[in-house]
Amino acid sequence: MKVLIHGALGRMGQAVAAVLDANGVSHVGVDARAEENSGVLAHISQCREDVDCVIDFSSHLATADVAAFAEDRGVPVVFAATGQTEAEMARIRRCAEKVPVLKSGNLCVGVALLCHLAREAARALPGADIEIVEAHHNQKADVPSGTALMLAEAVRAERPHMKNVVGRHENGKREPEEIGIHSLRLGSVVGRHEVHFALAGQEITLRHDAFDRTLFAQGALAAAQFLMGRAPGLYDMEDLIHG
Numbered sequence: 001m002k003v004l005i006h007g008a009l010g011r012m013g014q015a016v017a018a019v020l021d022a023n024g025v026s027h028v029g030v031d032a033r034a035e036e037n038s039g040v041l042a043h044i045s046q047c048r049e050d051v052d053c054v055i056d057f058s059s060h061l062a063t064a065d066v067a068a069f070a071e072d073r074g075v076p077v078v079f080a081a082t083g084q085t086e087a088e089m090a091r092i093r094r095c096a097e098k099v100p101v102l103k104s105g106n107l108c109v110g111v112a113l114l115c116h117l118a119r120e121a122a123r124a125l126p127g128a129d130i131e132i133v134e135a136h137h138n139q140k141a142d143v144p145s146g147t148a149l150m151l152a153e154a155v156r157a158e159r160p161h162m163k164n165v166v167g168r169h170e171n172g173k174r175e176p177e178e179i180g181i182h183s184l185r186l187g188s189v190v191g192r193h194e195v196h197f198a199l200a201g202q203e204i205t206l207r208h209d210a211f212d213r214t215l216f217a218q219g220a221l222a223a224a225q226f227l228m229g230r231a232p233g234l235y236d237m238e239d240l241i242h243g
């Protein structure tokens with residue numbers, strides 16, 4: 001298998017390259033910051049090599065370019081970058097009609113379990129106040145994190161009327177159907193997510209800490225392997241975990 005790493009010079013792109021190397025998987029890199037003759041291409045349209053899959057850890061702004069390349073080559077794509085607009089998500093869904101696509105704001109298996117547990121807790125504690133707190137390093141661009149939004153979606157699967165309230169900042173009581181989402185940006189935190197469930201006199205907190213980017217890179221490789229030979233469609237981490 002040969003993988004095109006989109007966003008190859010970034011924190012995650014480099015972590016993916018290291019995991020592919022460790023697993024004997026060859027790769028080619030694309031990054032908007034690439035310098036000439038560096039071995040990394042500056043735009044995906046410059047790729048002349050045959051590749052079997054694309055892993056995108058660049059930016060949601062690259063969604064259309066990555067989707068067009070994957071469709072043109074007929075290869076699967078792992079959309080791992082976060083922060084997509086509704087229009088960009090629609091582009092990903094259109095792409096998934098033609099090639100196999102896995103889209104996840106968090107490729108870590110532990111976070112897939114956290115989403116499952118958050119959904120279970122939302123079902124078991126129907127009256128609970130629910131608040132999500134996430135922390136990431138000070139270079140992260142999107143707020144709130146894609147994972148926090150995934151967790152809110154998991155809660156909404158059981159309590160569909162709940163609405164996200166991001167960065168609560170005005171005076172006034174919280175409404176019972178709010179999911180408060182709060183973002184910390186500090187130092188080099190790789191990724192921390194907490195989901196708080198509070199009832200009168202008690203609180204349950206589910207928490208996941210990612211200590212190393214390698215987790216996400218390993219998830220990206222597992223996702224690429226999962227997509228090989230699949231029918232076109234939009235897959236997620238639940239599909240990967242359950243085979």
Ligand SMILES: NC(=O)c1ccc[n+]([C@@H]2O[C@H](COP(=O)([O-])OP(=O)(O)OC[C@H]3O[C@@H](n4cnc5c(N)ncnc54)[C@H](O)[C@@H]3O)[C@@H](O)[C@H]2O)c1
Nearest residue numbers: 007009010011012031032058059062080081082105106107
């Ligand atoms: N799904 C997951 O599990 C997961 C985990 C960690 C990070 N992320 C997401 O992955 C993305 C990258 O994270 P990072 O920490 O590596 O960021 P980063 O800023 O370190 O790296 C991004 C790289 O992409 C390149 N890039 C940006 N736009 C581009 C474009 N249009 N074409 C080509 N290259 C482009 C940049 O030059 C940069 O080198 C972010 O959206 C982040 O939220 C997802």
